[in-house]
Amino acid sequence: MASSNFIDHVKFCSRSGKGGAGSVHFRREKHVPKGGPDGGDGGRGGHIILRGNRQLWTLLHLRYKKHVLADDGGPGEGGCRSGAEGKDIILEVPLGTVAKDSETGETIVEILEEGQEIILTPGGRGGQGNFHFKTATNQTPHYAQPGEDGLEHWVLLELKVLADVGLVGFPNAGKSTLLSVMSAAKPEIGDYPFTTLVPNLGVVGYRDSQSFVIADIPGIIEGAAEGKGLGIRFLRHIERNSMLLFMIPADSDDIQKDYDILLGELTKYNPELLDKERLLAITKSDMLDEDLIDEMKKELPKGVPSIFISSVAHYNLDKLKDMLWEKLN
Known part of the structure; x- marks a missing residue:
């Protein structure tokens, strides 16, 4: 899929339906001239609902949807008949989608499971008909409740890619090459910085028909947490990964320094990332x-398991799979 088709954030106005008004009605039949109130309730206004769909991996289908409007509820009727509920609007979204209030930045809902449905914008309640307001001292109420107004707010949807392993490294560290060799994914590969402009996912086959998912995240540079390079736009995708695979090329001038920079950028963005394997x-x-290799091992960062690999020569890739699988399980 072309990189321009990877859309991981959209903004739109979400407006739920207004509740229907309650009915003011009295029972009138041939032999019941004063049958009392029988006004029905108004119908609930339509909800705006988010539903998780694992077949989706981008918000492209919502890119040009600037206003999402649900139907209003119908008014109540005589005979204690309730009005029709407004039709709900269901938006299918990829797993890992976070809905936020665009003005406050407050998280409203998160979608993490297939088929999970959460009401993003609830519809207004229908008003009660005059049947509910009959009392011993007021047996013919000539009033009913109006329906509640629907809610309207601007919503920002952000996608955080869900994967087992997230690849973390500077541009040109070999992340895309590793993904292309270990999985069937075909990311763009080049010998210049920022070849990868969007996250790529690949399924890595393991023993006994088992598998795990790797996400190739666009390269991080020093200052990314402050917005340099591709900035924090893609750092959020790392939050959803079960573990992180740091990748530093063997020709680095200082592997320890590069590792510290990468770790520092993740820490500045979200300190909770340090809790990941x-x-x-x-x-x-x-x-x-x-x-x-033996000499370089002495200079590697302490406290983190390490391995020397080559994607082109397929050197130690099976061992890398074993280490990843062990960490994941």
């Missing part, structure tokens, strides 16, 4: 001999 892969290791 981490693994460090030194990429492009086909240019190294065993003696040099």
